[in-house]
Amino acid sequence: MAVFTRITQTELQQWLQGRDCGELLSFDGIESGIENTNYFVNTSTGRFVLTLFEKLKAEDLPFYLGLMKHLAKKGLAVPGPIPNGQGELFNTLNGKPATLVNCLSGKSVEHPNAIQCREIGKFCAQAHLAVADFPGNTPNPRGLAWIESAMNALDSHLPASVRELLHNEVNHQKAVAERLAYKMLPKGAVHADLFRDNALMQGDALGGVIDFYFAGVDTFLFDLAVTANDWCIQLSTGELNPELLGALLDGYQSERPLSAHECELWQDMLRAAGLRFWASRLYDFYMPREAEVLNVKDPKHFERVLLARRQGIPLAPQPN
Numbered sequence: 001m002a003v004f005t006r007i008t009q010t011e012l013q014q015w016l017q018g019r020d021c022g023e024l025l026s027f028d029g030i031e032s033g034i035e036n037t038n039y040f041v042n043t044s045t046g047r048f049v050l051t052l053f054e055k056l057k058a059e060d061l062p063f064y065l066g067l068m069k070h071l072a073k074k075g076l077a078v079p080g081p082i083p084n085g086q087g088e089l090f091n092t093l094n095g096k097p098a099t100l101v102n103c104l105s106g107k108s109v110e111h112p113n114a115i116q117c118r119e120i121g122k123f124c125a126q127a128h129l130a131v132a133d134f135p136g137n138t139p140n141p142r143g144l145a146w147i148e149s150a151m152n153a154l155d156s157h158l159p160a161s162v163r164e165l166l167h168n169e170v171n172h173q174k175a176v177a178e179r180l181a182y183k184m185l186p187k188g189a190v191h192a193d194l195f196r197d198n199a200l201m202q203g204d205a206l207g208g209v210i211d212f213y214f215a216g217v218d219t220f221l222f223d224l225a226v227t228a229n230d231w232c233i234q235l236s237t238g239e240l241n242p243e244l245l246g247a248l249l250d251g252y253q254s255e256r257p258l259s260a261h262e263c264e265l266w267q268d269m270l271r272a273a274g275l276r277f278w279a280s281r282l283y284d285f286y287m288p289r290e291a292e293v294l295n296v297k298d299p300k301h302f303e304r305v306l307l308a309r310r311q312g313i314p315l316a317p318q319p320n
């Protein structure tokens with residue numbers, strides 16, 4: 001399903017020349033995923049993942065691949081791009097910009113336990129600490145400005161009750177963004193889509209985090225809220241599971257304690273993170289691109305998440 005661009009053995013062999021990755025043995029298309037074309041590549045020295053970018057533009061790639069390289073270099077479990085002979089992190093393969101990264105072990109979990117939530121919390125904090133000297137400054141591509149423009153594009157498609165909630169929450173988030181506490185929040189290049197399906201687990205240990213292609217500069221708290229809304233969710237109600245949330249926050253704060261401003265804005269950022277994915281799912285639902293038609297994710301889920309976060313949260317972090 002997700003192999004949009006086919007390649008031949010000869011094309012791949014030529015493209016791999018100059019990369020420090022051994023001799024090509026075999027390669028297989030990866031069926032899951034809807035954004036890019038991915039292949040597992042086996043060589044004489046190991047296993048890699050080849051990604052051909054179907055929609056992202058070449059000018060956007062240095063930020064994403066640079067961030068992955070930066071985090072991998074700092075020892076985080078993130079696929080590091082293997083440069084070609086010219087030192088470039090990506091170059092054209094069969095007409096598409098393409099990169100080769102190392103293959104991480106593990107598989108994603110649907111129902112994480114508290115230990116796994118703690119691990120992902122720790123990873124999130126370590127990544128936030130590690131970007132202090134990362135120079136890339138591409139803003140979050142799905143920030144409030146994008147949400148507002150998507151909302152305007154969607155307006156005529158939406159039932160009145162949905163439209164009202166969306167406008168109300170966007171206005172709330174615009175007001176939050178004006179607050180001094182918000183302006184004081186620490187920021188940096190963040191994953192911004194650290195869902196369960198973007199983490200590979202080996203039992204309770206984290207094998208690695210993939211899919212950095214929605215990354216951008218945003219507040220660290222927003223990134224943590226995105227993670228909490230997916231990892232600590234009670235799927236039937238959209239509410240947060242206090243035990244899983246406690247473990248996630250505990251793991252995070254064991255590496256990077258939250259500031260008083262971050263604690264103050266926790267509920268607002270959980271709402272912002274709920275809004276972000278509700279808006280993108282609504283957008284994909286009403287304006288799907290070809291490959292998405294059969295894979296559109298349910299917007300209702302994030303409507304429930306947002307409504308639940310507006311009502312309250314089970315656990316507020318305390319500054320250390």
Ligand SMILES: Nc1ncnc2c1ncn2[C@@H]1O[C@H](COP(=O)(O)OP(=O)(O)OP(=O)(O)O)[C@@H](O)[C@H]1O
Nearest residue numbers: 030032033034035036038049079102103104210211
């Ligand atoms: N570095 C990696 N190591 C191991 N497996 C990987 C790696 N990168 C991708 N994969 C595998 O390939 C699958 C598809 O990758 P990914 O989720 O990035 O797809 P996509 O089309 O780029 O994005 P999306 O999930 O947003 O549709 C993953 O679920 C995972 O199984």
Ligand SMILES: N[C@@H](CCO)C(=O)O
Nearest residue numbers: 193195277280281297
């Ligand atoms: N994680 C997003 C998809 C974009 O990767 C969602 O569940 O809506």
